[in-house]
Amino acid sequence: MVLYEIVGVFIYPGMAFLFGLAFLYEWIDRKFFARVQNRIGPLYTGRSGILQPVADFIKLLSKEDIVPASCERPVFSAIPIVYATLPLIALFVIPITGSALIAFEGDVIFLMFVSALITLTVFLAGWSSAGSFSRIGGIRSALQMLSYEIPFGLALIGPAISAHSLSLTKIAQWQAANSSWFLWLQPIGFAAVLISLLAELELVPFDIPEAETEIVAGWLTEYGGRRLALFRLGKDLELVVASTLVASLYLGGAQPLFFIPPVVILILKSIIVLLLISFVRAIFARFRIDQMTSGMWTYLLPLMIVQILLVQFGIGG
Amino acid sequence: MSLFREAARQIFRKPATVKYPFEPGIVPPGLRGRPVWDMEKCILCVLCQNACPTAAIKMIPKGPDAGIEYHLDRCIFCGECADACPRKAITMTTNFELADTSRSNMVQHYKKPQQAQTQAAKT
Amino acid sequence: MSYGSTIKVPFGPQHPALKEPEYFLFEVDGDIVVKVTPRIGYVHRGVEKAFEQETYLHNLYLAERICGICSHAHTTCYTQTVEGLIPLEVPPRAVYIRLIMAELERLHSHSLWVGIAAHEAGFDTLFMYLWRDREMIMDLMEEISGNRVTHAINTIGGVRRDITNEQANKIKKFMDRFEGNVKEYMKVLETEQTFLKRTKGVGILKPRDAISLCAVGPTLRASGIKSDVRADDPYLAYGEIPFNVITHDGCDVYARTIVRCEEMIESANIIRYALDHLPEGKIRVPPPRTIAPNESVGRVEAPRGELIHYARSNGTAKPERYKVRSPTLGNLASVCQTLIGAHVADIPMILAGIDPCFSCMDRMTITVKKA
Numbered sequence: 001m002v003l004y005e006i007v008g009v010f011i012y013p014g015m016a017f018l019f020g021l022a023f024l025y026e027w028i029d030r031k032f033f034a035r036v037q038n039r040i041g042p043l044y045t046g047r048s049g050i051l052q053p054v055a056d057f058i059k060l061l062s063k064e065d066i067v068p069a070s071c072e073r074p075v076f077s078a079i080p081i082v083y084a085t086l087p088l089i090a091l092f093v094i095p096i097t098g099s100a101l102i103a104f105e106g107d108v109i110f111l112m113f114v115s116a117l118i119t120l121t122v123f124l125a126g127w128s129s130a131g132s133f134s135r136i137g138g139i140r141s142a143l144q145m146l147s148y149e150i151p152f153g154l155a156l157i158g159p160a161i162s163a164h165s166l167s168l169t170k171i172a173q174w175q176a177a178n179s180s181w182f183l184w185l186q187p188i189g190f191a192a193v194l195i196s197l198l199a200e201l202e203l204v205p206f207d208i209p210e211a212e213t214e215i216v217a218g219w220l221t222e223y224g225g226r227r228l229a230l231f232r233l234g235k236d237l238e239l240v241v242a243s244t245l246v247a248s249l250y251l252g253g254a255q256p257l258f259f260i261p262p263v264v265i266l267i268l269k270s271i272i273v274l275l276l277i278s279f280v281r282a283i284f285a286r287f288r289i290d291q292m293t294s295g296m297w298t299y300l301l302p303l304m305i306v307q308i309l310l311v312q313f314g315i316g317g
Numbered sequence: 318m319s320l321f322r323e324a325a326r327q328i329f330r331k332p333a334t335v336k337y338p339f340e341p342g343i344v345p346p347g348l349r350g351r352p353v354w355d356m357e358k359c360i361l362c363v364l365c366q367n368a369c370p371t372a373a374i375k376m377i378p379k380g381p382d383a384g385i386e387y388h389l390d391r392c393i394f395c396g397e398c399a400d401a402c403p404r405k406a407i408t409m410t411t412n413f414e415l416a417d418t419s420r421s422n423m424v425q426h427y428k429k430p431q432q433a434q435t436q437a438a439k440t
Numbered sequence: 441m442s443y444g445s446t447i448k449v450p451f452g453p454q455h456p457a458l459k460e461p462e463y464f465l466f467e468v469d470g471d472i473v474v475k476v477t478p479r480i481g482y483v484h485r486g487v488e489k490a491f492e493q494e495t496y497l498h499n500l501y502l503a504e505r506i507c508g509i510c511s512h513a514h515t516t517c518y519t520q521t522v523e524g525l526i527p528l529e530v531p532p533r534a535v536y537i538r539l540i541m542a543e544l545e546r547l548h549s550h551s552l553w554v555g556i557a558a559h560e561a562g563f564d565t566l567f568m569y570l571w572r573d574r575e576m577i578m579d580l581m582e583e584i585s586g587n588r589v590t591h592a593i594n595t596i597g598g599v600r601r602d603i604t605n606e607q608a609n610k611i612k613k614f615m616d617r618f619e620g621n622v623k624e625y626m627k628v629l630e631t632e633q634t635f636l637k638r639t640k641g642v643g644i645l646k647p648r649d650a651i652s653l654c655a656v657g658p659t660l661r662a663s664g665i666k667s668d669v670r671a672d673d674p675y676l677a678y679g680e681i682p683f684n685v686i687t688h689d690g691c692d693v694y695a696r697t698i699v700r701c702e703e704m705i706e707s708a709n710i711i712r713y714a715l716d717h718l719p720e721g722k723i724r725v726p727p728p729r730t731i732a733p734n735e736s737v738g739r740v741e742a743p744r745g746e747l748i749h750y751a752r753s754n755g756t757a758k759p760e761r762y763k764v765r766s767p768t769l770g771n772l773a774s775v776c777q778t779l780i781g782a783h784v785a786d787i788p789m790i791l792a793g794i795d796p797c798f799s800c801m802d803r804m805t806i807t808v809k810k811a
Contacts, residue, residue: 036324037568040332132449136468136784204562205634213457213560213788215449283320285634286562288785289471319632320565323624333572343579347601349586370498395501395592400600409586 013097013263018088021267022236023053028271029239029278036282053236060229068130068222075128080223080230083121087237090114094244095169098254098262107168108156111245115152115200118238119145122209125231126219137218140289141209144199147296148206152196154304158182158189159249161311168245172253182250185316188307190250192300194273197242198280199292201235205284206292243270243277349394350412354385354427358406361429368401383429389415390423446474449784453482457560457788460798464791468784476779478772483802491762496522496596496731499759503749506764507800508589509552512545513742514749514764514800515594520675521738521749522596525731532677532719534598539676540611540714541585541593542740543707547618548577549743550700550707553795554625557697560788561638566628573621580614583607598724608715615708622708626701639694643778643790646691653774656767657745658703659794661687662695669741681717683710693793700795730757742767744795766800 008014027042027050034041042049067076090111092101100107119141126138159182160166163174175181183190199206210218223231247253247269254262287295310316335343361383366374373391377383399407417423446467453461461482467475487506491499503518504511516538523530555570578588584607585591593599603611629635645655650663660667668685670678686702688695731753738749745767754760771794778790 032328035328035332037565038327038330038333038572039568040334040336043336132447135447136449204564207562208785211562211785213562214785216456279324282565283318283324284563285558285632285638287634288638288783290783291637319628323569323628324565327569333575345579345583347583347586349592368497370494370501393501393590394587396586396600397497397501 008101009092013101014092015088018091018237018240019233021240022233023057024050025239025243025271025274026053026236028274032275032278033282036279057229057233060232061226063225063228065225065227070130071222072128072130075124076222077227079121079125079128080227080234083118083125084230084234084237086114086118086121087234087241090241091237091244093168094241095172095248095254096244096263096266098256098266100169103167103169106166108160108166108171111168112149112153112156116145116149119200122219125223126209129219129222131222133215133217133221134219136215137209137221141202141219143289143293144202144206144208147293148196148199148300151192151296151300151304152200154301154308155189155193155196156249158186158304158307158311158316161308162186162316168248172248175252176255181252182316183252186250186307186311188303188310190246192304192307193246193250194276194280195300197246198277199296201238201242201277203277204281205287207286208289208292211286239274239277240270243273246270246273344411344413346411348411348413349396350410351389351392351394351415352387352396352398352407352409354387355406355408356384356427356429358404359385359427359429360404360406362403364401364403365398365407368397370395370397374398382426385427387425387427388423389417389425390420451787451791457791458796458798459556460796462796462798464779466779466784466787471783471785473779473782473784473787476776478776480772480798481802483799485802488762488764488803491759493758495729495757496727496759499762500595501592503764504590504592507766507797509549509797510545510742510744510747510800511590512541512594513740513747515592516542516676517738517740517742517747517749519594519596520740521736521751522731523727524736524738525734525751525753526728528597528725528727530598531721531723531725533602533721534723535677536714536718537599537603537723538594539678539681540603540711541581541591542676543711543714544577544581544584544611546707546743547704548574548581549795550704551577551622553700553743553792554629554697557639557693557789557792558635560792561635563632563635566625570625573618576614577618580611583610595724597727598722600724602723603715603718608718612712612715615712619705619708622701622704626698629697629701636694638786638789639692639697640690641692642786643693643782643793644691645774645778649777650691650774653777654770655745655774655794656770657741657743657795658696658699659745659771659774661685662699663691664689669739669746673739675738675740677714681710681713693789696793730755744768744797744800745770764800764803766797768794768797768801769803771796772801 010016031041042052045051045055093103093107093110094100122141123138126134126141159171162185163171165171202210210220220231244266247266251269254266256262257265361376361378363376366376371391371393373388375386377386396409399409446469449466449468451464451466452458453463463479465477466473487502490502494502500515500518503514506514551570551574555567558566581591582588584603585593585601593601645659645663647663647665650660650665664687666685666687671685683706686699686706688699733754735752740747747767748765750763751759752761775790775794779787782790
């Protein structure tokens with residue numbers, strides 16, 4: 001039994017599988033984003049550039065690590081490891097193969113807690129590297145979290161109310177059992193969860209903490225070499241978390257279809273969510289931080305409250 | 318959302334990237350590449366050396382090395398030498414792939430053939 | 441009131457928002473800029489001294505390399521100034537060919553700028569589309585003049601290459617396509633809410649401030665002031681070609697975007713008219729080698745604004761003094777004014793709004809010795 005669990009945590013559906021998924025999703029994102037812009041994207045490493053994210057990771061691992069002299073060394077060094085680990089922990093509760101590695105009542109709350117921790121990590125990364133750009137980036141990231149956190153939580157709670165359970169696995173199974181997805185039962189929630197995830201993943205139109213043309217790289221500015229490699233891995237893992245979360249919560253989760261195993265179906269659904277996220281990333285410009293906070297509180301929060309009220313009154317499962 | 322339709326259309330179009338150098342680059346006919354001297358026509362007047370804005374051309378009038386010494390690393394490919402030559406001995410080719418790894422390869426000698434040189438010395 | 445002192449945010453000399461190096465020190469209170477201290481001179485190359493060392497014909501190639509994007513504007517102004525020194529009359533066909541290249545360069549420079557403005561706002565897709573269309577203009581210029589930038593088609597006394605009939609037809613066909621594309625992109629820019637939120641009301645420059653701070657070019661015209669060297673002081677053949685001076689009353693970065701887009705459409709019309717009315721004749725006259733003592737000033741509407749060259753000759757083959765004033769130097773004072781009171785996120789938009797070309801601009805350095 002112990003060997004089975006070790007294989008489960010480290011190989012499948014654990015860390016090795018998830019790292020592979022992370023690199024694959026980064027490749028898909030880059031290729032699709034490039035095609036929308038009439039470019040090619042990665043091309044030469046591996047067939048059609050599929051090994052490019054791996055090549056970038058290995059190259060970054062071999063680069064020199066420069067640490068600013070006036071940074072807070074212990075926090076500065078520990079943050080990349082924490083940032084790469086937290087999405088992994090979040091992935092352990094998402095039912096990728098039909099049943100998650102760790103499943104308990106209260107999964108959803110645990111996921112919200114982990115995402116809040118990730119933003120706290122980002123803030124500490126910006127604060128501990130003692131540059132003005134990093135500090136501004138960290139502050140913006142914390143401000144951004146204040147805006148999207150509540151709509152995000154409400155968007156996760158909506159399906160939980162309908163399925164009468166706070167466990168992600170049970171919500172996915174409820175959709176399979178009732179053969180209706182929350183995509184059409186609670187469409188406002190679906191839109192809200194996509195927008196909040198764009199804000200959490202720091203993608204255009206909400207990539208304000210890392211706005212390249214304004215504050216160089218925001219909270220990532222002072223990081224290089226191995227630490228940057230871990231940050232990029234963490235970002236790719238967050239992409240996997242976001243797409244599989246939406247696929248489980250709103251698109252029916254891992255259901256077997258004829259003879260295709262449920263994990264493949266979930267990966268296909270999450271790739272569709274990923275393509276949607278990439279496409280939205282391509283067609284918008286970037287907001288300013290004050291416009292984003294006011295927009296979220298003025299429009300998104302009331303819409304989500306309306307959605308929850310609708311669910312309470314029985315519309316939407 | 319205004320870019321939605323245009324962006325959706327672009328997904329199905331061929332990318333605008335030219336995979337140079339694995340595909341040939343686009344070379345219009347009038348491109349000003351490196352100049353080439355035709356030493357049969359050259360009369361070793363000094364007009365191209367005077368016309369060059371960056372002193373990339375040196376004319377050696379007499380002796381065994383007589384001819385034109387052309388510095389590829391100083392040339393700005395303006396074509397003034399071709400305009401100034403009275404015998405039209407200089408042509409601007411379309412060759413633009415001129416990078417090299419050694420500085421000494423950047424200087425090229427065009428030697429004047431010996432009998433034509435003595436002919437020119439006589440006249 | 442803030443908790444303490446303001447944060448000092450340095451922009452440059454290396455920064456992704458600036459395509460060329462200059463240093464701006466911003467003092468930021470929360471998210472609002474309260475003070476700007478610019479420091480210029482990073483791209484000073486000693487061009488004006490170098491002008492005095494070479495003959496007039498060789499200096500043409502130096503003038504071309506003052507800036508890459510507006511290289512033809514610099515050579516047009518240079519040849520105009522030197523031809524004013526001699527004085528020399530240029531044949532009409534050469535004048536029209538110079539005008540067509542100048543308008544093609546305005547097209548490529550403005551489409552470069554709209555792409556950069558979109559990129560600064562985070563709108564990368566429009567940036568890629570515009571630069572893809574700009575590539576086609578560069579290919580056209582390569583076919584006419586032999587090079588994508590630093591065209592070297594001007595010479596003292598005329599132009600060096602002619603435009604054949606099939607090249608003229610190609611240009612006309614391309615203008616139709618490009619104009620259609622620009623109108624589509626303008627529609628996107630006018631209706632895309634995220635882009636409008638970043639550019640409307642940002643970087644307001646009132647008309648009175650624009651005049652008193654010596655703004656030039658589209659920055660001035662976006663504050664509603666009708667001032668264009670092509671119309672006020674016609675050079676080349678602009679006196680014979682009907683065109684409109686584009687202004688807009690918005691005074692913000694959005695107005696500058698719209699002015700440049702409409703100028704692109706206007707340039708397409710000018711090129712078509714010039715190609716239809718191209719006079720016959722020769723394309724160059726030989727200039728003298730030495731120039732008698734004289735002084736002359738040349739003014740040209742470069743894509744960024746008014747470009748001024750001044751020359752003084754002393755009877756030899758080399759100029760005695762040559763001075764260049766590029767449009768970005770004129771716009772620098774106004775940009776320092778509009779930056780105060782802006783959010784940090786607006787800084788790249790406002791800086792990009794004047795279309796900065798710092799390599800054109802740097803003629804002097806200021807050294808401050810710290811005590």
